Amino acid sequence: MKVSKEIVNGAVIFSGIAAYFMLMNVLGYADIFYLRLFNVIFVFYGVNRTIEMNLNEGKRKFIQNATSAMITSVIGVVLSVIGLIVYSYLQGGDAYVHSLSKTFLFGGNPSIEAYSICLLFEGIASSVIVTMLLMMFWNNRLTTD
Numbered sequence: 001m002k003v004s005k006e007i008v009n010g011a012v013i014f015s016g017i018a019a020y021f022m023l024m025n026v027l028g029y030a031d032i033f034y035l036r037l038f039n040v041i042f043v044f045y046g047v048n049r050t051i052e053m054n055l056n057e058g059k060r061k062f063i064q065n066a067t068s069a070m071i072t073s074v075i076g077v078v079l080s081v082i083g084l085i086v087y088s089y090l091q092g093g094d095a096y097v098h099s100l101s102k103t104f105l106f107g108g109n110p111s112i113e114a115y116s117i118c119l120l121f122e123g124i125a126s127s128v129i130v131t132m133l134l135m136m137f138w139n140n141r142l143t144t145d
Contacts, residue, residue: 005053006068009046010075016042017080043130047073051138062139069131077123081116088112 017039024030050072054065088096089112097115110118 005050006071007075009050009053009072010079012049013042013046013073013076014079014083016045017076018083040126040130043073043076043126044134046076047127047130047134051134055138055142060142062135065138066131066135069134070127073127073131074124077120077127081120081123084119085112085116088115 020039020042021030021036024032024035029035047069050069051065054068059065059068094109094111097110097112
C-alpha cells in the first residue's frame with residue numbers, strides 16, 4: 001500500500017515542527033515568543049514539496065494542486081496539535097499549558113483542550129494562507145514559463 005504524498009509531507013511538517021520545538025526546549029528558548037513563529041517554515045516546506053511532487057507527476061490544475069496542498073498542511077497541523085496534547089499531558093497537563101499561555105497568545109488559564117482548539121484554528125488559518133501564497137507563486141511561475 002502506497003502512502004499518499006499528502007500524508008507523507010504532513011508527517012514531514014509535523015516532524016520538523018516537533019524537532020524544532022524540542023530543540024528550543026532543550027536550548028532554553030521555549031519561552032521566546034518570536035522563535036515560535038518560525039514553525040511556519042516547516043509548513044512552507046511540506047506544502048511546497050507536495051506541489052512540486054504534483055507538478056512532477058504532470059498535475060497542473062490549480063484546484064487539484066490547491067486541494068492537495070491544503071490537505072498536506074491540515075494533516076501537519078492536526079498531527080502537531082495531537083503531539084502538543086500528548087506532550088502537554090506528559091509534562092504535567094494543565095500546569096504545563098498555563099506556563100505556555102504566559103508567553104503565548106492566550107490570557108487567563110486555558111485548559112489543554114481550549115489551548116489545543118485555539119491552536120487548531122490558528123493552524124488551519126495559517127494553512128490557508130501558506131497554501132494560497134504557494135499556489136500564487138507556482139501559478140505565476142508556470143504561466144511565465
